[in-house]
Amino acid sequence: VVLRQDTGEECPRARFDAAGRLLNGDEAIGELVNRAPNPFEGYWRNPEAEAERRRGGWYWTGDLFYRDGDDHLYFAGRTDDRIRVDGENLAAAMIENILARYEGAVAVAVYAVPDPVTGDQVMATLAGTFDPETFTDFLAAQPDLGTKMAPRFVRVVDRMPVTATNKIQRARLRKEGLHCPDPLWWRPPGSETYQPLENAEGPLASA
Structure with a gap:
């Protein structure tokens, strides 16, 4: 699931122009999160890093993605690169x-x-x-x-x-x-x- 980092809400689906260019990146891009069982083993002796990744029952990957209407995911960078x-x-x-x-x-x-x-x-x-x-x-x-x-x-x-x-x-x-x-x-x-x-x-x- 692609969620907004500030609200935890799911991001709207991406919209594209005729040339395939993303039109609503400001709202469609969010962080990829996972709620599947045990998706992440955790950080060795680094509780701060683990707490950053595990929030609200979700595993936050640190990767930015957007999703189209057919549920295809597109990589948009790392959260560290967000401006x-x-x-x-x-x-x-x-x-x-x-x-x-x-x-x-x-x-x-x-x-x-x-x-x-x-x-x-x-x-x-x-x-x-x-x-x-x-x-x-x-x-x-x-x-x-x-x-x-x-x-x-x-x-x-x-x-x-x-x-x-x-x-x-x-x-x-x-x-x-x-x-x-x-x-x-x-x-x-x-x-x-x-x-x-x-x-x-x-x-x-x-x-």
Whole structure:
């Protein structure tokens, strides 16, 4: 079953456009839970982790999914990658799938940066070429991009940082946030246009 993390209610079924793109990801994506007998043996000497997984008689997997009308399940990322903007939960993997369509993108990573007003802001690291006007037009043309899913900040790198097993170093990107040596762009509040970010401190106080 796919449940909302905040209320424990079952998520609505996913709706898609003619091209198969998810239209209601903000409400359809939830955490996959299981109530089958003994689905999980527990964590060895880690009661905190076990308590996080076992809640209300359910085993919470930590995996984000959405379900279509035929009960097919689709993976949408890990709960650790969820971004909360103005009380709305967003799945980083869903945003990454959309941004990967951008013609200049070789690789994309999406993650949260803390914001004192909204909770989180969406930040994307993009390996490849970035043109602010082209990127803005691209975002506007994506029918499955929710109003809060567009990145507030974009970091442009020559090469995506990866581990020895070729997995993106998301923890490193989250830790660095806006404090990095690479070119940074941002979309000021009320604006659809990206501009160079000169001061990493100011935007998060006003974003």
